Amino acid sequence: MLKVAVVKRLASFTLRAAFEAGTPGIVALFGRSGCGKTTIINIVSGLLAPDEGRVELDGQVLQDVGRAIRVPPQRRGIGYVFQEPRLFPHLSVRANLRYGEKRAPTPRAVEFGQVIGLLGLEPLLQRRPHQLSGGERQRVALGRALLSQPRLLLLDEPLASLDASRREEVLPYLERLRDHFAIPMIYVSHQFEEVLRIATHLVLMESGNVVAQGSVNAMSLRPELRFIVGQEAVGAVVDGTVVRMDTATGLAQLQVGSETLHVSVADAPVGTRVRVQLLASDITLATEAPQGLSVRNQLHGHIIEIGADDREAALVRVDLGGPVVLARITRAATAALHLHPGRDVWVLVKALSTRGHAFRMPA
């Protein structure tokens, strides 16, 4: 368990952050660029000293400004994957990977062979960092940090220095690491796409302050999110278990609460947990069971709340017997359909407009 409560005065604002991160799982520090996310993990790692406050990991005080306690970074047992790979240019890939491992306490839970296998590093071992592609470098950096046997792994936008296709190449490896190792991770990002696929928990930040924190599912319903990700990216994140898979079409049936959801998802056999974001603007509401529609998903629920979104639209929260989804509907429609809290509705969403991701870690 990581407990952070720190204050750091920066040039443009004062960072006041307090949050906790349980084990295991991935906590995403999410917010716009320059809101203090990297500053926080630099403080956690010990590379930067806070002005006030304390940092505690698994009951050990790593930093307490009041009591003048400061454990140096090299003795914190915290791994760090930086935005740039920061591989040692004078060492081979193998020596880079071994650098932290050699200095780590025994017994070592993370094995060399296992990391090499998971990250596909075998063919790169003899090479030098300058002979690697950007994606390969970041994979080596991930392996190097893992092999230092960290109690906690910090990742500072590890995909930010890569272009879109390289990002797609590295993301699956990150997912694998999350699903294989019980190492808690803190993942800094300003890309909601990434956070959706990687994180179990979300700490929302705005100019140096933590505005909300909780599970990714709960945070996806928060109104503050809209100001960070933009209106078009707002939508409930729901998790479900695959109960049927049609390999020919790539469509899976997910058990979500009491309802069944059809989503397109790659490589998700029956029993896999899958996460999917249902964009609020993709959702249609109906007050009666619709007939003769091509829309595959017709889920029954009831309205919890109708919130104002902007001048023309309202954001309607619908409870699907457990999971909650958001629908962005014009104000005219809410009036015409007499929508109000408590009312039964059908939630319509095309299977093809959803894209699920296998997510083995329990949320």
Add this chain to the structure above:
Amino acid sequence: MHELLSPVELDALRLSLEVAARSVLFSLPVAIAIAWLLTRGRFPGRALLDALVHLPLVLPPVAVGYVLLLLFGNRGPIGGWLHTRFGIELAFTTAGAALATAVMAFPLMVRALRIALENVDPGLEAAACTLGAGPLDRLITITLPLMLPGVIAGVVTAFAAGLGEFGAVITFAANVPGQTRTIPLALYTAIQSPNGDREALRLAILSFVLGLLGLLLAEVLARRVRRLVGR
């Protein structure tokens, strides 16, 4: 070699190489420490230290030699102590010539090392830190290897400059054949003697060849090391 150079010339060549090598060997660790202080250190008097280090560049070499004589001569405050305590004699010895050479070449060495250190990405040292490496560990496994091109440049420059050091050496260590008479001092002696024209020319050519070889070697080394460091 023996047909090519006379015993006197061989002596001068051997002495020049020895003096330059010893001066580099002694000054390198000190220069690394000073370069570190000047690049990374934040302390009062940094500008003064910087100026002191660079002083030999602007002072007349004879003045440097004279100050050394006052300090390190057998009756000087440091030299006297070294003499009575350890039996070390610096004035008028090969070791003294190496000391004078080291002081003169010191600014060149520090300059090369500083540039090398400034080019080391502190991010890499921070990465090593999070991987469990303490300060000394980081210096040995990351910082120094990454500085290697600069270390080599500094060593070669200081060595080459050391081969030709004249004023400070002749003032502090005098012109003793077989002891302190390096190539430049032998060359000077030849010019001063009535029939030394031919000898002077031969020594001048020797200096020339030595310098050229040194610079070529430095280039080859630098290229190899750069490849090693992955630049």
